Amino acid sequence: MGEKNLSFVLEKPGAVKFEDRPIPEIKDPHDVIVNVQYTGICGSDVHYWTHGRIGDFVVKSPMVLGHESAGLISAVGPAVKSLKVGDRVAMEPGIPCRYCVRCKAGTYNQCPDMRFAATPPYDGTLARFYSLPEDFCYKLPESVSLEEGALVEPSAVAVHICRMAKVAPGESVVVFGAGPVGLLCCRVARDVFGAKKVVAVDVNEDRLQFALEYAATHSFKADRASPAENAERMKLETELGGGADVAIDASGAEVCIQTAIHVARMGGRFTQAGNGKSEITFPITAVCSKELTVTGSFRYSTGDYQLVVDMIASGKLEVKSLITKKVKFEDAEEAFRSVKEGKAIKCLIAGPQ
Known part of the structure; x- marks a missing residue:
C-alpha cells in the first residue's frame, strides 16, 4: 500500500501523540485490512485518556485509542469471499477466540480471551489502517454513509x-x-x-x-x-x-x-x-x-451488528442527528475534550486521510 500508518496513541493519562506505526499485515487468509475513515469517541475512550484505566484494564504501555469505526477495505486475504477492495464497512472491534464454550453458545461477548480494540493491551482503531477478520466487517449498503457506519458500534450496544x-x-x-x-x-x-x-x-x-x-x-x-x-x-x-x-x-x-x-x-x-x-x-x-x-448487558453479540446495519439502511433507525461535530485527525484531542466537557453527543474523527 506504500503508506504510513499514522495512529493516535495514548502514552499515559492525559498525554497523547501521533505516531507512525507498522502497517498491519494479513496473517490469516480470512483477514482484511481496513483504511479507517471515521471513528466516534465514547465515554470509555475518554476514561482511558483521563485516567489510564477502567477497572482492571490498565494502560501499561502506549496504546492506540478508538473503537467506533468505519472504513474502506484496502486489502483482503486469499480466503476472503464476501468483501473486496473498496467496499465500505462498519468495523466490529472485538475479536473472540471462537473456540470456548461462550463463543460456541453464541455469546461471544463473554469470551474470556476477547481481543477488544483500545482495551489494554490491544491497540484501537484510530489509525490509518486496521486489521480485522472478514466476518467482523459489515458491508454498508449504498444508502448508509461511512459516518453512520461509525455509529453502528454504539447502536449495537x-x-x-x-x-x-x-x-x-x-x-x-x-x-x-x-x-x-x-x-x-x-x-x-x-x-x-x-x-x-x-x-x-x-x-x-x-x-x-x-x-x-x-x-x-x-x-x-x-x-x-x-x-x-x-x-x-x-x-x-x-x-x-x-x-x-x-x-x-x-x-x-x-x-x-x-x-x-x-x-x-x-x-x-x-x-x-x-x-x-x-x-x-x-x-x-x-x-x-x-x-x-x-x-x-455487555457490549454486543451474535446478530446485533447486522441488525443495526439493516435497520439504518431501511430507515427504521436514524443515527445521523446524534453527530454533533466532526474533526480532522490532527485535531483528535479536541474530540476527546468535547466529549469530556459534555459539548457533544457524538463526535467523529475523520481519517487520517
Whole structure:
C-alpha cells in the first residue's frame, strides 16, 4: 500500500501523540485490512485518556485509542469471499477466540480471551489502517454513509441492551441517562422493538429536550427526593400507572439504578448497562417483592451488528442527528475534550486521510 500508518496513541493519562506505526499485515487468509475513515469517541475512550484505566484494564504501555469505526477495505486475504477492495464497512472491534464454550453458545461477548480494540493491551482503531477478520466487517449498503457506519458500534450496544431487557411491542420503557447509549436505547426500543411509551430520565434539561426530539415520548428530570419518591412522581407525571414494563439504566449512577428498580412494575424487567461504582446500595427487597427479572448487558453479540446495519439502511433507525461535530485527525484531542466537557453527543474523527 506504500503508506504510513499514522495512529493516535495514548502514552499515559492525559498525554497523547501521533505516531507512525507498522502497517498491519494479513496473517490469516480470512483477514482484511481496513483504511479507517471515521471513528466516534465514547465515554470509555475518554476514561482511558483521563485516567489510564477502567477497572482492571490498565494502560501499561502506549496504546492506540478508538473503537467506533468505519472504513474502506484496502486489502483482503486469499480466503476472503464476501468483501473486496473498496467496499465500505462498519468495523466490529472485538475479536473472540471462537473456540470456548461462550463463543460456541453464541455469546461471544463473554469470551474470556476477547481481543477488544483500545482495551489494554490491544491497540484501537484510530489509525490509518486496521486489521480485522472478514466476518467482523459489515458491508454498508449504498444508502448508509461511512459516518453512520461509525455509529453502528454504539447502536449495537443499544440493540443488545434492548434484547437483554426483552423489550416487546406496545410496552413502556424507562431509560436512565440521556447520553449517546441512553438516547440510542430510547430510539431502538421505540423504532426497532416497538415500545409504545419511552421515558428518558436525566438531570440535564438540554439532553432531555434532545431526547424528546430524537426518540423519547416522555421525559423526566429527577430532583433531590429519594429514589422511591422520584419513581412515584415519574409514574404519575408520565402516566406509567403501576410502573414501567422495562427499566434500563444507561447511566451507572447509584441513584438512577435505585430509582429504576422502584419504577419497574410488578413482574417487570430491569437491565443494567451503565458502568459506575463496583458496589452500590441495591433495593433488593423491591426486586424480590415485585419478582423483577434483572439482567446485565455487555457490549454486543451474535446478530446485533447486522441488525443495526439493516435497520439504518431501511430507515427504521436514524443515527445521523446524534453527530454533533466532526474533526480532522490532527485535531483528535479536541474530540476527546468535547466529549469530556459534555459539548457533544457524538463526535467523529475523520481519517487520517
